[in-house]
Amino acid sequence: AQSVTQPDIHITVSEGASLELRCNYSYGATPYLFWYVQSPGQGLQLLLKYFSGDTLVQGIKGFEAEFKRSQSSFNLRKPSVHWSDAAEYFCAVVASGGSYIPTFGRGTSLIVHP
Amino acid sequence: DGGITQSPKYLFRKEGQNVTLSCEQNLNHDAMYWYRQDPGQGLRLIYYSQIVNDFQKGDIAEGYSVSREKKESFPLTVTSAQKNPTAFYLCASSIRQGSGNTIYFGEGSWLTVV
Numbered sequence: 218a219q220s221v222t223q224p225d226i227h228i229t230v231s232e233g234a235s236l237e238l239r240c241n242y243s244y245g246a247t248p249y250l251f252w253y254v255q256s257p258g259q260g261l262q263l264l265l266k267y268f269s270g271d272t273l274v275q276g277i278k279g280f281e282a283e284f285k286r287s288q289s290s291f292n293l294r295k296p297s298v299h300w301s302d303a304a305e306y307f308c309a310v311v312a313s314g315g316s317y318i319p320t321f322g323r324g325t326s327l328i329v330h331p
Numbered sequence: 332d333g334g335i336t337q338s339p340k341y342l343f344r345k346e347g348q349n350v351t352l353s354c355e356q357n358l359n360h361d362a363m364y365w366y367r368q369d370p371g372q373g374l375r376l377i378y379y380s381q382i383v384n385d386f387q388k389g390d391i392a393e394g395y396s397v398s399r400e401k402k403e404s405f406p407l408t409v410t411s412a413q414k415n416p417t418a419f420y421l422c423a424s425s426i427r428q429g430s431g432n433t434i435y436f437g438e439g440s441w442l443t444v445v
Contacts, residue, residue, distance in 0.1 A: 226371075249432065260335075260421055260436035261374075307373065309434075317425075317432040318364075318389075323373035 219244040219312050223322035230298050231330045238293040238325050240308030249311040250291040251319070252282055256304050264306075267291065278302070303329040333358045335437035337422050342442050344409070344416070352407045352440045354422035363405035364423040364434065367391060374421065380405055409442060417444045 253261040265276025376389030380399040394413025
C-alpha cells in the first residue's frame with residue numbers, strides 16, 4: 218500500500234520569503250501526486266497534480282511542485298509567500314494501479330509572519 | 332456553478348442520537364467519498380462509493396453508515412455507536428477511478444456532540 222509523509226508539522230516563513238513544503242511517498246511504481254490547500258474551517262482546494270510527463274508542474278496561486286523519482290519526493294514550492302498563503306497543506310498520492318483511493322499526508326501548517 | 336454541496340455546515344447532536352450529513356454533487360462524478368478530519372490527524376477515509384448502489388468501508392467505518400441511491404447524492408449517517416463523533420467531516424467526489432482520480436472536496440460540515 219502507498220503511504221505519504223509530510224515531515225514538517227509546522228513551517229514558519231516571513232512574507233516575501235521563499236517556501237518549500239516537503240512530501241515523500243512510498244509506492245512501488247510511479248504514483249499520481251497531488252497538493253491541496255485548506256483554509257481554517259474550509260474544504261480542500263486542489264493546488265496542482267502530477268500524472269506523468271514534465272516533472273515540474275505549475276499550479277494555482279503561484280505554486281509549483283517537482284516530482285523526483287530518485288528521492289520519492291514531490292515538494293511544493295513558492296518563490297515569494299503572501300500572508301494569504303497561511304493555511305494547511307496536504308500532499309496526497311494515488312496508486313496508478315488498484316483502488317485509486319488517495320492517501321493523504323498529515324498536513325503541514327504554514328504560518329506567515331508579516 | 333458545478334460543485335459539491337455539504338449541509339448543514341454546523342450541527343449539534345445530543346449523545347445517543349443519530350445524525351445525517353448531506354452531500355450533493357452536480358459534477359457528474361462517479362465516485363464519492365467521506366473523510367473525517369481531527370486536529371493533527373489529517374484526513375481519514377470513512378466510506379467511499381464508486382457507483383450507484385455500491386459502497387465500501389474505509390479505514391474508520393465503525394459507527395457510520397452511508398447510502399448511494401443516486402449518482403449525485405452520498406449522505407453519511409453518524410450513529411450513536413460512534414464513540415467520538417465530534418469532528419469536521421468532508422465529502423469529496425471524483426470523475427472516475429482512472430486518469431489519476433483527481434478528488435474534489437466540499438466545504439465540510441462541523442459536527443459537535445453535546
